[in-house]
Every structure is written in structure tokens, then in C-alpha cells.
Amino acid sequence: MINKQNNLLAINGGTPITKEKVLIHKPYLLEDDFKAVDETTRTTFISGNGPKCMEFEKKLADYLGVKHVFFTNSCTTALDLAFKAKNFPAGSEVIVPNFTYTSSALGPLLNNLKIVLCDVYPDNGNIDVSKIETLITNKTVAIVPVDYAGNPAEMDEINAIAKKHNLYVVHDTAQSIGAEYKNRKTGTLADVSTFSFHGTKNLTTGEGGALLTNDDEIAKRVTFMREKGTDKQSFLVDNKDRGFYEYVDIGSSFVQSNILGALGITQLNKIEEITQKRTQIAEYYKNELANIRGLDFIRITDNSKPNWHLFGILVSPEQRYWIMDALRAEGIMSNVHYTPLHRNKFYKGMATDKEMQGSMKFFSRLLRLPIYPSLTQNEVENVIKAARKIFS
Ligand SMILES: Cc1ncc(COP(=O)(O)O)c(C=O)c1O
Known part of the structure; x- marks a missing residue:
């Protein structure tokens, strides 16, 4: 359960989980x-x-x-x-x-x-x-x-x-x-x-x-x-x-x-190494963030192995932007993604929200967490701590 008034949260003036920001993305260049x-x-x-x-x-x-x-x-x-x-x-x-x-x-x-x-x-x-x-x-x-x-x-x-x-x-x-x-x-x-x-x-x-x-x-x-x-x-x-x-x-x-x-x-x-490192991080997130009420994961297609280009969590639409801001205040860069095409100026009028309920539901629940091969174990732990703190 989220308690938005929790004084320990950095968004409410509490101490952030990390002062060193955990970026949402970094290229893997060696x-x-x-x-x-x-x-x-x-x-x-x-x-x-x-x-x-x-x-x-x-x-x-x-x-x-x-x-x-x-x-x-x-x-x-x-x-x-x-x-x-x-x-x-x-x-x-x-x-x-x-x-x-x-x-x-x-x-x-x-x-x-x-x-x-x-x-x-x-x-x-x-x-x-x-x-x-x-x-x-x-x-x-x-x-x-x-x-x-x-x-x-x-x-x-x-x-x-x-x-x-x-x-x-x-x-x-x-x-x-x-x-x-x-x-x-x-x-x-x-x-x-x-x-x-x-x-x-x-x-x-x-x-x-x-x-x-x-x-x-x-x-x-x-x-x-x-x-x-x-x-x-x-x-x-x-x-x-x-x-x-x-x-x-x-x-x-x-x-x-x-x-x-x-x-x-x-x-x-390095592609095998890149996929493997991303997979390890995704599996760790999934284990550590399992069973949190109000936090779901993206459904993986049957018989598939994703490359974990992104790690998305699905949260309540009403609280999504607040959770994003709360994560950022804790030092964890999180973000939303893709406004459905029909909601953009250029594509407006091509469909209605009613016709595009799946897109609207997915978009309104989606938050992305940091995932990339150079993410350290300490940074991964900080992401988990911040998510648990917000959802506790
Ligand atoms: C699904 C999809 N298609 C196409 C593109 C465009 O890729 P590029 O920037 O290489 O043109 C992107 C970019 O993120 C994408 O997510």
C-alpha cells in the first residue's frame, strides 16, 4: 500500500536512498x-x-x-x-x-x-x-x-x-x-x-x-x-x-x-554478454519486487526470451506520475513511455480512447526502471530499496 504522506520518503523531505543518481540508461561502450x-x-x-x-x-x-x-x-x-x-x-x-x-x-x-x-x-x-x-x-x-x-x-x-x-x-x-x-x-x-x-x-x-x-x-x-x-x-x-x-x-x-x-x-x-547481463538484472528485479501489491510486471510472450531492452513495471494509473517523482526524489531515474499514437497531434482523430483501451491501459500504468549492463549491484539494490520504500 502506498502512503503518499510518509515523511520518510524523499519526495516529502526524507533522506533519499542515494545521492548518486541511478541513470535510466547508459550505453555499454568499452x-x-x-x-x-x-x-x-x-x-x-x-x-x-x-x-x-x-x-x-x-x-x-x-x-x-x-x-x-x-x-x-x-x-x-x-x-x-x-x-x-x-x-x-x-x-x-x-x-x-x-x-x-x-x-x-x-x-x-x-x-x-x-x-x-x-x-x-x-x-x-x-x-x-x-x-x-x-x-x-x-x-x-x-x-x-x-x-x-x-x-x-x-x-x-x-x-x-x-x-x-x-x-x-x-x-x-x-x-x-x-x-x-x-x-x-x-x-x-x-x-x-x-x-x-x-x-x-x-x-x-x-x-x-x-x-x-x-x-x-x-x-x-x-x-x-x-x-x-x-x-x-x-x-x-x-x-x-x-x-x-x-x-x-x-x-x-x-x-x-x-x-x-x-x-x-x-x-x-559483446551481444551475448549484454543480453545475459540485462537478463540477470531483470530476474533479480523480478525476484526482489515480487508480491508487492500494486506493482506488476510486463507479461512475457509465451516461449520467448526477451533481451530486456527495457524493464517496465505496471502501477496504478492514478499514482503513476507520483511514483515516478517519488522514485526520482530517491535518486532513481524512472520514466514513462510512448504516448499512444492516436493521442499525438499528428495521429489525432485516427482512433478514440474507447477503441484503443489496451493501449490506454498499458500506457497509463507503465513506468520504466533503470536497466543496462553497467548497472552495478549497488545501484540495482538501490532501485529495489527505493521501490520497496515507496510501496511499503
Ligand atoms: C519501436 C521503434 N521503432 C523504431 C524506432 C526508431 O529507431 P531509430 O532511432 O533507429 O530510427 C524506435 C526508437 O526507439 C522504436 O522504439
Whole structure:
């Protein structure tokens, strides 16, 4: 039971659990990362799609067991490319979960497609599979499931619906590198998947992303479109008898610097360690915070192993902001997440709160706690102490 008047709480003038703030996020960058960036910066190849980028793509493809990997400058551009590669008629419809980052919707929108919002489960924020078919019309061409917090969406069910209605599946795996669904890694579970390597993600290149696919046709188009519509890729890979490259298609510049390719490699070398450390922290939180009345955890998808990109707790909507402020006063940085799309200025009018009850319930209960590999045991204990103090 929460007693908001408790004088011992730092928010009410009591002594905080820690004076050293426990940050909500820190990138996991070690000496091998700094060295790789330094060494590559000193080579003459620092521009786009260099040898380090290609090595990173190859290593990521091997790690996942996927045929084609395209390192891009963000997940947002990878989502854009995923739709650019298909040429769907303008106005075709794409089903997007209502609880996601705007980029999941921008991919279709940037390609003159219409988005149709689908509600999510109130207990984990992933697309509510039971609602997808009710939204399919003769204009529907694709679905964009998202793995919220690195907890995989129900991809078998989603792919089955897609197969039945001949739909394209673009899996927004921005948050889920290293996660598994039925013993298969995310990034391999749909027609196209898209990772983010933004500074907050489990594997980071500062900014960055990747498009992954087993489809040769999609890969062929993406190869040109990522490079301003040119065939520079073949020029870079095999430049024996050609001194030029051609402009063969429409496109834009979605390539990454060779410096970031080098960073991708050293980060990928640590991915198992990163996932393991995050999993240990998540399990510790779950053990230590179990059985607190009014504090629930996000439901994990059956037969899945999340990568624990985020650790969310679900609390009472009426007290959520107060709990966030109380945690912060104790020295623990906590935060809310994603205002449902339909509640944002740009998407307003596309759905009502009544139609989006799952998203509204999840959003209004969600608080995120610090989780990252460099979080010390002392910091983890402080998070737990602060939560117990507030909920006691
Ligand atoms: C679900 C989802 N999709 C896409 C993105 C965009 O990623 P990026 O910043 O790499 O473009 C994010 C960013 O956090 C995200 O959470």
C-alpha cells in the first residue's frame, strides 16, 4: 500500500536512498569499442558502406542466420526502405500497433500508404493479435508488428494471418536484438525486420539501424535505394574493371560511415554478454519486487526470451506520475513511455480512447526502471530499496 504522506520518503523531505543518481540508461561502450573507432578513423576509409560496414553486416547475418543484412543510418530509414522496396499502390493500408514509436508508422506514411491503428495488449503493449483480422480490408497490404521492450510479438500468429490474406510483414525489431521467439532470433521472423542501433539500444552505433531479409528481390532493390539509387555497391565490392558506377533507380542516402561499421562489430562481439547481463538484472528485479501489491510486471510472450531492452513495471494509473517523482526524489531515474499514437497531434482523430483501451491501459500504468549492463549491484539494490520504500 502506498502512503503518499510518509515523511520518510524523499519526495516529502526524507533522506533519499542515494545521492548518486541511478541513470535510466547508459550505453555499454568499452575499450575495444573506443579502439575500433579510433583505428578506423585513422584509415583513409571513413565514408559510407566501407569494409567495416560490410564485415559488420556479414557478422550480423551469421549471428542471426539471415541471408541479407543492410546497415542503415537508423531503424526509421530501414522501415522507410522496407516499404520503398515494395512499390505498393498509394493509399494501400498498413496495420500498425497504436503503442509504438512514430517510426513504425512513418515507414508506410513516407511511401504514400495509409496506416490503420491496431490496439495492443494491456499487459505488455504488443499488437493484440485477436484484433488484426477485424482491420483487414481489400486495401490492406502489410502489418508492422513491434517487439515492445524487446519482448517478441506473437510472430507465428501474425505470419499465419499475413499468409492467409497475402500480406507483407515488416517486423519492427528496433528494440529486440538478441531476443528469441520459439528458439529463433528476432530479425529472422518476418519478410523484413528492422533493428535500431540508436544510443539507447542494447547494441549501439550511436545512431544506426539495419534492414534484414531472406528475400533476394527485396535485397536487390534495397541495395540500390540505400545508395542514392546507384549501383555503387558492386563498384565497392568488385572494382577490377570498372572505374565508375551508374544511377539505376530512385533512392536516398541511407548508408552508414565505416567508423560506425567498426563500432557495430565490437558491439556485436559483446551481444551475448549484454543480453545475459540485462537478463540477470531483470530476474533479480523480478525476484526482489515480487508480491508487492500494486506493482506488476510486463507479461512475457509465451516461449520467448526477451533481451530486456527495457524493464517496465505496471502501477496504478492514478499514482503513476507520483511514483515516478517519488522514485526520482530517491535518486532513481524512472520514466514513462510512448504516448499512444492516436493521442499525438499528428495521429489525432485516427482512433478514440474507447477503441484503443489496451493501449490506454498499458500506457497509463507503465513506468520504466533503470536497466543496462553497467548497472552495478549497488545501484540495482538501490532501485529495489527505493521501490520497496515507496510501496511499503
Ligand atoms: C519501436 C521503434 N521503432 C523504431 C524506432 C526508431 O529507431 P531509430 O532511432 O533507429 O530510427 C524506435 C526508437 O526507439 C522504436 O522504439
